[in-house]
Amino acid sequence: MRQIKREFELRDQEFQYIRDLVMTQTGIVVSENKQELIYSRLSKRVRALNLGGFDDYIDLLEDGRNKDEMVAFVNAITTNLTAFFREGHHFDYLRDHALPKIMERNRQSRKIRIWSAGCSTGEEAYSIAMVLAEKLGFDTWDWRILATDIDTDVLSSANSRIYSADRVTGIDAQRLQRWFRKGGGRNQGLVQIAKELNDRISFKQLNLVKPWPIKNEFDIIFCRNVVIYFDVPTQKRIFDGYARHLAGHGNLFIGHSESLHKVTNRFESLGHTVYKKRDS
Numbered sequence: 001m002r003q004i005k006r007e008f009e010l011r012d013q014e015f016q017y018i019r020d021l022v023m024t025q026t027g028i029v030v031s032e033n034k035q036e037l038i039y040s041r042l043s044k045r046v047r048a049l050n051l052g053g054f055d056d057y058i059d060l061l062e063d064g065r066n067k068d069e070m071v072a073f074v075n076a077i078t079t080n081l082t083a084f085f086r087e088g089h090h091f092d093y094l095r096d097h098a099l100p101k102i103m104e105r106n107r108q109s110r111k112i113r114i115w116s117a118g119c120s121t122g123e124e125a126y127s128i129a130m131v132l133a134e135k136l137g138f139d140t141w142d143w144r145i146l147a148t149d150i151d152t153d154v155l156s157s158a159n160s161r162i163y164s165a166d167r168v169t170g171i172d173a174q175r176l177q178r179w180f181r182k183g184g185g186r187n188q189g190l191v192q193i194a195k196e197l198n199d200r201i202s203f204k205q206l207n208l209v210k211p212w213p214i215k216n217e218f219d220i221i222f223c224r225n226v227v228i229y230f231d232v233p234t235q236k237r238i239f240d241g242y243a244r245h246l247a248g249h250g251n252l253f254i255g256h257s258e259s260l261h262k263v264t265n266r267f268e269s270l271g272h273t274v275y276k277k278r279d280s
């Protein structure tokens with residue numbers, strides 16, 4: 001391992017312990033060359049807790065009584081990069097193809113259920129909500145979004161509805177005007193999303209590699225840029241789980257660098273990382 005002068009020493013066996021713990025707690029595969037990343041994410045915890053080094057930090061994590069630190073550990077490890085209308089073609093597909101089909105199918109129940117799995121700070125779920133609100137309004141359809149993540153910090157941030165103004169620069173003016181309010185005074189530089197969108201979203205903690213406390217069937221599942229961090233058997237378990245929770249007419253959206261090829265045969269590609277369930 002490359003030795004750099006650091007505030008704390010991260011010994012090889014400590015790094016190996018942390019890699020294993022990340023895998024069992026989150027499913028995320030930390031490759032051998034990611035010592036720097038682990039150091040930069042976790043040295044903050046060692047410092048915040050006033051510990052002498054990674055050996056003390058591991059002792060703390062091993063002591064099963066410290067549940068709070070395990071939460072902070074997981075929160076520190078996750079990568080939460082996201083954006084409003086990221087991979088914008090999915091939102092066009094949602095509006096122009098997926099929703100009309102679901103509306104036809106669900107015309108009796110007038111219910112639509114969508115899951116944003118690995119929702120990070122909420123931009124994906126709010127983008128979905130904007131599309132639904134613009135197409136369906138709030139009165140005639142009971143549409144709801146479940147937005148889940150393993151990381152409790154990102155979920156609190158999502159629920160606050162507050163974003164830095166530079167996060168919304170790519171959103172078109174009409175949408176901005178309709179769904180965002182600019183902060184003034186000490187909230188200068190911030191924007192807040194409309195509460196009526198948040199009212200349709202349940203942000204909940206859910207670890208995709210542990211049993212899911214979910215009974216519902218969803219019309220659409222978004223799981224984008226999440227499984228990229230998992231090994232193939234874990235990806236397979238998750239996608240097979242989505243197949244069980246997706247309605248027959250539903251769609252699965254995955255990230256542009258992800259693929260179901262050689263992972264699961266439960267889905268059929270419709271192109272551009274949009275899938276439907278294969279007839280069984």
Ligand SMILES: C[S@@+](CC[C@H](N)C(=O)[O-])C[C@H]1O[C@@H](n2cnc3c(N)ncnc32)[C@H](O)[C@@H]1O
Binds near residue numbers: 208209224
């Ligand atoms: C890169 S973000 C993707 C956000 C959004 N889906 C997008 O495409 O913009 C990946 C998210 O997956 C979450 N994640 C990682 N491991 C997870 C797990 N085991 N269960 C649930 N969420 C997880 C992370 O906390 C992070 O917020």
